[in-house]
Amino acid sequence: MGLDLADAIWVAPNNARAFAEVPSSGVVVVEGLMGGEEVVGVPDARGEAVVDEVVAALRGTDVLVNFLPVGAQRATELYARAALLAGCAFVNCMPSVIARDSAWAARFAAAGLPLIGDDLKSSFGATLVHRALVDALTNGGVALHNTYQLLGGGNADFLNLQDPARLSGKRATKVAGAGAAAHVSAAYIPFLEDRKVAYIRLEGEGFGGSPVEVEVRMSVEDSPSAAGNVLDAVRQAKAALDTGTGGVLPTTLMKS
Structure with a gap:
């Protein structure tokens, strides 16, 4: 936290191979929320923000991408709620159940916001x-x-x-x-x-x-294998947002 995104992505435990030069973004990493779910193997993990703070940070954002740890169902739901309140499309790259849940699908449809998920496919996995x-x-x-x-x-x-x-x-x-x-x-x-x-x-x-x-x-x-598909998912979500298409979008980019 407190680092430019271009620097923060290289901090342990992130260990993805560097496959692109990432210039300074001007985006500073701030504290998020974890929903009370432990991050395995990271005893000093922080996540004390509340939904209202996340919503405020998301104002003006088009697409929110969820790459929370596997099993963070409650935290994923909190971010999905924040996306609805902030007016963001939501791309759920993890196996947490959002797009497969009829209630969440209906909420995004009613808000006119695109929802893509769940669990991103790798380009070749x-x-x-x-x-x-x-x-x-x-x-x-x-x-x-x-x-x-x-x-x-x-x-x-x-x-x-x-x-x-x-x-x-x-x-x-x-x-x-x-x-x-x-x-x-x-x-x-x-x-x-x-x-x-x-x-x-x-x-x-x-x-x-x-x-x-x-x-x-x-x-x-693992990471570069997934990168192309998540970029395509973001483009699909943004295109749907621009045309006012809400709800779960059909896609071949997710496993479910």
């Missing part, structure tokens, strides 16, 4: 690959029985996913496996930093009950 494999196999006549997605990473997102309750919210937006028994787990591996490593396996039966097994390992830098 594990969920995209997993779903593509599910589609390819099922379209080819394979009956899927079991599938898993084992994830490892060293950023704050993975640190928060060590809480089983937070991981359960993430599972809700992951691949369902087309009727197969599906398993999703996430390991926090500090030396991976912002790199995400995914192991994907699918098991099923082809013609005549013949066994079919597919295994994939993929590795991507």
Whole structure:
């Protein structure tokens, strides 16, 4: 807090690889709110602001993007409320339930404000690959029985996913496996930093009950992989705001 945004983004525990030069923005980071939810692994996290202070800071803003930690449902709801009061479009990049909730969807529609969510897809991530494999196999006549997605990473997102309750919210937006028994787990591996490593396996039966097994390992830098899609989501929200289109916007940029 108190730093220009261009400097604050490099402060630990942020560990994304530098993929762009960020000039001084003139935007100073101020205290936000956490909704009483602990940020895993950050004992000195601050978040004592109240909704009215956030609303005041947001006045004149077009689009509010939510990248709060996984599992911060209450804090996400408080920011969604602040967006409504400040007249902002809301892009929910996390698996917290906002766009999937009919009450929140109705509130944004009534206010004439765009809502996009929930849970941002990476441009090329594990969920995209997993779903593509599910589609390819099922379209080819394979009956899927079991599938898993084992994830490892060293950023704050993975640190928060060590809480089983937070991981359960993430599972809700992951691949369902087309009727197969599906398993999703996430390991926090500090030396991976912002790199995400995914192991994907699918098991099923082809013609005549013949066994079919597919295994994939993929590795991507997590933050830049998501950056392009969040920019597109912001553009979509701003375009809808300019035309007075409110409520949940159809999009291919989110997992749900």
